[in-house]
Amino acid sequence: MVQFNQAQREITLKVVYYGPALSGKTTNLQMIHQFLDPQARGRLMSLDTADDRTLFFDLLPVFFKSKSGFKVKIKLYTVPGQIMHTSTRRIVLSGADGVVFIADSQRAEAKANNDAWRSMMENLRQNGIAPDSIPIAIQFNKRDLPNVRTDAEIEEIRAKSKEPVFAAVAIRGEGVLETLFALLKLAYRNLNAKYDFEGKFGISEGEFLRSVFKRVSPAVAAQLQSKLGSTREGGPAESGSGPPASSLDVDDPLDDRTTPDGRSKTGGGGAAS
């Protein structure tokens, strides 16, 4: 839940990177930390164990001051991927304004992806967040590894998915900012529709996104610029343009059964709800 602090003229958003163990959630945050201007972000805090696995979460604060004088803080969190940390994942996920789901492209990880997706839906519900009310972006990471889903498969998932789907090699930084950008755009539109960000706080979608992504490396900036150009600036709230609604079949994009090779067509998977 976005937090408003009128007295301190401050707005805090929460974005959570969710996904199976070792899918690259922390790597995403590390790359964002590298790409963003140090003035627009804080230190990357990792609560990890000796073997570098995330223990509770990673936290990267991103912040800017709007022209209207509001301090906007976006806190990016990751959750621990290992099964045992269910309660931590639920605590971190509570109050999220958007979720980036990092899936592992490797074929062998299909089940782990599906399990994580279902647990995410379950945890959202248990936190009182209807899964179709929260913006979600999906990233298929580790595109550079062997034995991964083909581009055509990802393309097919993208066509079927209500959520935007991105391919990434997070360890090289590819696709990382694009994913965050898309999620923040959805999150902004969702919150604007709910709380009238533009009218109440004078923060337009363009300003919101530009402030976060200002001064990223020129190459990345150029890539993002084309997308940034398409965002609205100063227009009226577009009430019908909420995030893509996800519902019962939301796990389809990650489900093996939708892949053309027809692997694991065995039943029993069922809908995540």
Next chain:
Amino acid sequence: MTADTRQPAPPAPDLGTSVLARRVTLADLLEGDSFKEVMTAFADLYRVGVKVFDASGHKLVDIRVGNSQFCGYLWEFGATRQACTRLVTGLKNDPFATRDGVEVARTVDCFSGLRYVVLPLLYEGDLIGRLIFGPYMPQSTPRLPDQLYQIEPKLDRQRADALIEQVRRAPDDLVAKLLTNVQKIVDVLVFTSYRSMLTSQMHIESVTASYHELEAKNRTLKENNERLQELDKLKSNFLATVSHELRTPLTSVIGYSEMLLEGMAGGLNDEQRDYVKTIMEKGESLLSMISQILDLSRIESGNLRMDLSDFNVKDVLRHATTSVIPQCQKKGITLDVDIDGGLPFFRGDKDKIGQIVVNLLGNSVKFTPQGGRITLRGKLWTGPRRHKKRVADDGAAMLFDLADETFVRIDVQDSGVGIPPEKIERVFERFYQVDNTSTREYGGTGLGLSIVRSFVEAHKGEIFAASEVGKGSTFTVLLPVS
């Protein structure tokens, strides 16, 4: 989304209570005394005073170095005292100017010519406090300004000049460097303590959440368990009632068949006699099954009554064999009986001991093929128990081997089909059949051995089996001689 009809989710965590949603203050993060030590070391090193306030104006650190006497002297006069108070209030409260939305340090000149630098302490772009560095004498100011004596003409120049010598003189660029340094130290201190705070708080929150989850699960399990026990009791009562009700008409069927056979209703021809005989035999086997169910339901409802007496085990064993001799003859099974003449009188329920042996023998006959062999052995035997835990729940058996005991030992050995090793412990469970397919070869309720075990345990004894598939099984009963 479809209506969520599954079990209610646990209550959503209260956002206000999670450490992740809380805004932290400097005082939360910096341990007062340690932070004071760090700042004192810094102030001593550079001989300049340091004050630190958190965002709400609460003072964390106040170290004065060098300027006390000079400022104390100014404090003696009304005009300078007023000017000083104004200045200090401003240092503490005046808002910072911002550049690109970020608070920046500012330099404040005192009317006395001394200088302060007020540094914003930021974390994640939040203003969490301010550090006031000073006063120091700027290198660029050679002596106390005349303006000072205009504010307070009563000041003694010589005295003031002497006191100002104790105040550190510093060039502004050095001060800027020092402050960058100090800002980094504070930043690291805040970051690391915030990190530890989050870690420990998250730990507590996670454990608490897990605890509540487990508690909820335990509650559900307990409720389910209670419901199952209730159902189990209902089932036992039902079995008892039904088997009792079944027995009554069955007794008549058997009774009248018997009367027919005895010719009480006139002579029967051979065919009629055969038919009635079959009716009677089947009736009796049905009766014995019903009796087993009734026995079991009595055992389950805790109504097993023990009719204790002293009796000769030898006689009971011999008598039991008579009940299976006809079946053995029918299947061509050899029945060896080896009973030690020295068996003592035994105190127990004579009928139940008899039933134990009859059931075991009947079981062996059932599973032994044509031409097989069954041996019944009875003797006095001294040795340890097999299942130590069952008799020593206090844990003593975990520590010490149980002492040998003396038992009446009864073995029933057969050359039957045998029991696979993984199923050997389960044959004593209620309703259990090694072969539970619908096409199984051997009939029965699956209650016989379960009843036997209950009767053995009622005598504080134990029963176990050894078997080899295809070769046969041996059931051993140990009844302690007290």
